[in-house]
Amino acid sequence: MVTVSRHAHFNAAHRLHNKEWDEKKNQKVFGKCSNPHYHGHNYELIVSVTGAVNPKTGFVVDLSWLADLIQREVEDRLDHKNLNEEVSFFSDVNPTAENIAIVIWNLLKPHMSKDHSLKITLYETPRNFVEYSGGYSFRNLT
Numbered sequence: 001m002v003t004v005s006r007h008a009h010f011n012a013a014h015r016l017h018n019k020e021w022d023e024k025k026n027q028k029v030f031g032k033c034s035n036p037h038y039h040g041h042n043y044e045l046i047v048s049v050t051g052a053v054n055p056k057t058g059f060v061v062d063l064s065w066l067a068d069l070i071q072r073e074v075e076d077r078l079d080h081k082n083l084n085e086e087v088s089f090f091s092d093v094n095p096t097a098e099n100i101a102i103v104i105w106n107l108l109k110p111h112m113s114k115d116h117s118l119k120i121t122l123y124e125t126p127r128n129f130v131e132y133s134g135g136y137s138f139r140n141l142t
């Protein structure tokens with residue numbers, strides 16, 4: 001098995017907030033990330049696909065195809081957006097880095113062969129990042 005990866009990025013604003021809690025509890029749990037006026041990040045995304053090398057092409061997947069898929073399914077949907085306000089699948093899901101990575105995985109995986117495994121690495125800051133390799137789904141994201 002070989003893993004190929006594609007690096008991408010997008011910029012987005014969000015607010016970490018639990019609608020069931022009052023402002024005091026949200027501030028205690030999420031701190032400055034619960035700012036009611038939102039805050040933004042320059043997210044760095046690494047999409048890694050693992051599988052067998054196709055003997056006819058020499059590819060695990062065509063990286064041009066993967067770049068186009070990321071552009072269409074992730075960047076076009078998330079870049080320069082307020083995740084809480086403009087991205088429907090965060091209307092009832094707190095847009096933490098963990099949840100954003102899960103959403104990205106669920107957007108990309110249906111377009112891939114069942115023989116390929118997918119891992120999402122999402123950097124919220126240069127020092128804070130998450131990795132997700134599947135197994136959890138919020139709901140239908142289409």
